[in-house]
Amino acid sequence: MEGAPYRVDVRALDQFPALELYEMLKLRVDVFVVEQDCAYPELDGKDREALHLRLLDGQELLACARLWQPDGTPPRIGRVTVSPAHRGKRLGEALMREAIAECETRFAGQPIAISAQSHLQEFYRGLGFLVTSEEYVEDGIPHIDMERAAS
Known part of the structure; x- marks a missing residue:
């Protein structure tokens, strides 16, 4: 994203x-386990x-997501999270746009x-994702599967 108030970093776990690594995993646990109970x-x-x-803003972690492709299935974007201290700045949308662009490249x-x-659902629909499943409960939270067509 040109002129973005952040820097994008993409790497494998062992890098x-x-x-x-601690900061990224701590953010995920703070949001997905603690905040969402x-x-x-x-x-x-x-x-x-x-x-x-x-x-990232300098060394400060603003948001993160993981990208992977399980065997024989479409690539996936998951563990999408924005630091609570940086919400309300449209970083969720920026994070997803960066993740989509990275997936489209790789x-x-x-x-x-x-x-x-x-x-x-409406947030992801605005990014081109369409619902592909009925609602289901995963870890106590209602979810739906969605897919974005290949570009």
């Missing part, structure tokens, strides 16, 4: 210095095969899948 295995084994996209010609919290 993170320990403190940067959802006891589930945040560290689910998928991070090892994923790329991790972060939005996984060209393929649709992109997400498992979205149901209350965010």
